[in-house]
Amino acid sequence: MAQKIFLIEDETAIADSVEYSLENEGFEVMTAADGVAGLTAARTAFPDLIILDLMLPRLSGLDVCRTVRKESSVPIIILTAKTDEVERVVGLELGADDYVTKPFSVRELTARVRAVLRRAKNSAQAQNEMQLLKAGNVSIDLARRRVTVGEKPVHLPLKQFELLKTLMSYQDKVLTREYLFQNVWDSDANYDTGTLDVHVRWLREKIEKDPSRPRYIRTVRGVGYKFVAEADNKQN
Ligand code: CA
Numbered sequence: 001m002a003q004k005i006f007l008i009e010d011e012t013a014i015a016d017s018v019e020y021s022l023e024n025e026g027f028e029v030m031t032a033a034d035g036v037a038g039l040t041a042a043r044t045a046f047p048d049l050i051i052l053d054l055m056l057p058r059l060s061g062l063d064v065c066r067t068v069r070k071e072s073s074v075p076i077i078i079l080t081a082k083t084d085e086v087e088r089v090v091g092l093e094l095g096a097d098d099y100v101t102k103p104f105s106v107r108e109l110t111a112r113v114r115a116v117l118r119r120a121k122n123s124a125q126a127q128n129e130m131q132l133l134k135a136g137n138v139s140i141d142l143a144r145r146r147v148t149v150g151e152k153p154v155h156l157p158l159k160q161f162e163l164l165k166t167l168m169s170y171q172d173k174v175l176t177r178e179y180l181f182q183n184v185w186d187s188d189a190n191y192d193t194g195t196l197d198v199h200v201r202w203l204r205e206k207i208e209k210d211p212s213r214p215r216y217i218r219t220v221r222g223v224g225y226k227f228v229a230e231a232d233n234k235q236n
Pocket residue numbers: 009010011053054055056
């Protein structure tokens with residue numbers, strides 16, 4: 001699918017040539033010729049990147065930038081005149097990702113667009129990876145609070161979810177019953193191994209193929225539990 005670039009620029013000649021070139025490069029391009037229309041469309045069209053001129057009628061580019069950044073992390077490249085150094089600095093402080101100084105070659109702008117899109121993609125990927133815990137065929141999507149075993153979504157009540165999250169955050173490490181209890185339940189509550197053991201049993205029923213011979217959540221006798229990431233033949 002083509003990436004959507006939204007160009008907010010009131011100078012028709014510049015807008016036309018940028019639009020033409022980016023479309024030739026395989027992008028989908030939308031345009032607006034003033035700040036108010038630009039802001040409205042930016043909110044509804046979900047572009048992958050915004051190219052924003054700073055000198056715009058009705059609402060300045062800086063105001064558009066400030067407002068967009070409050071609401072979204074969409075990458076923004078600002079277009080500035082050579083004499084607009086202060087505005088450019090303010091634009092970057094407001095959260096613009098890069099700038100291009102007029103007059104510019106469309107080729108230079110295209111290179112910046114690609115670089116900014118690449119950076120945005122990498123940081124989104126890094127963020128997603130941080131929010132995913134995975135071991136064997138069990139994964140937890142922390143942001144969406146979703147657990148899957150194999151391809152199958154598994155619904156876990158809050159305490160079981162928190163318990164699994166804690167265990168999987170320390171894969172292959174033995175966690176004491178006390179530590180688990182304090183982490184998952186209110187740490188001021190009375191330490192109650194019975195409650196913990198019952199939740200471990202329920203959790204095993206949800207994620208283990210054979211809950212009586214758990215592959216993931218192993219009991220470490222007299223101590224606590226351990227989430228085993230790598231499958232082996234030993235069963236505790
Ligand atoms: Ca302008």
